Amino acid sequence: MTFKTVLNIVGHEQRDGDVKLAMELCESANAHLSVMIIGIAAPPPVGDYASVISDAWLAEREADVEQLGDCVEAFEGLLQQRGLSADITSDYVETASADEAVGLRARYCDLAVIGPDLLATHHLKYRVANGVLFxxxxxxLLMPRGAAVSLSPKRIVIGWNSTLEAARAVREALDLIDKADDVRIVLVDPKTSDRANGPEPGADVAAYLARHGAKVTVERVASGGEMAGAVLMQHARDASADMLVLGAYGHSRLRQRMFGGVTSMMIDAPEIPTFLAR
Incomplete structure (x- = not known):
């Protein structure tokens, strides 16, 4: 997959840090940047006091819409200054509709990116992630604060567990993997089986990637009782990886919310650029 259109989603209350980071990413990759600004509408008042506070609620929504417009204007000026191939859209939606709004826009990109400012939000980042992935x-691509982000990573760690989600992530990241100098396929506590990992866990995906010209090695690591996500992130740090590639939401979103999981951990606190797909 060659990434020709990159979508960056930001909140209407954010500053321009995430957009600037996405601009640098697209300039280095000669890609078109689409910016989507999301405004989350306050829920309508209900109950006995609805009539009393309805005017305040309307005023809040009007202020949000005005702020959203100001944000669009500011970002348009920023994009024009850089002379980058780009477009910008905005949407003002209820919280429950944010996933779908993001998903509709993300269907026209090759890759969506979330920058550090959006990652610092509590709820919007999950709405955006769900919209893109589902x-x-x-x-x-999660871009954590302080990390050097590139669409030409030299060293990639792939978290592999033979699931459909992991296979999809590898396929979506294939263009990055092929060009990397060092690709490490990491399996945490792998078990041999005829249906999943096979008699030599990681060998099948390594052979597949090697046929594409990727320079791959397979590393099987023990968790030592730690969560798989923490083990993978530590392994990626130890390897000085430029990017971590993972399948997203191997379990249901409900189970992720209730019990946690690798995807939730990465969205909450990515330490290096993390590429997710499902």
């Missing part, structure tokens, strides 16, 4: 089924 409603659009596009890959998502």
């Amino acid at each position: 409603h659009a089924q596009r890959p998502l």
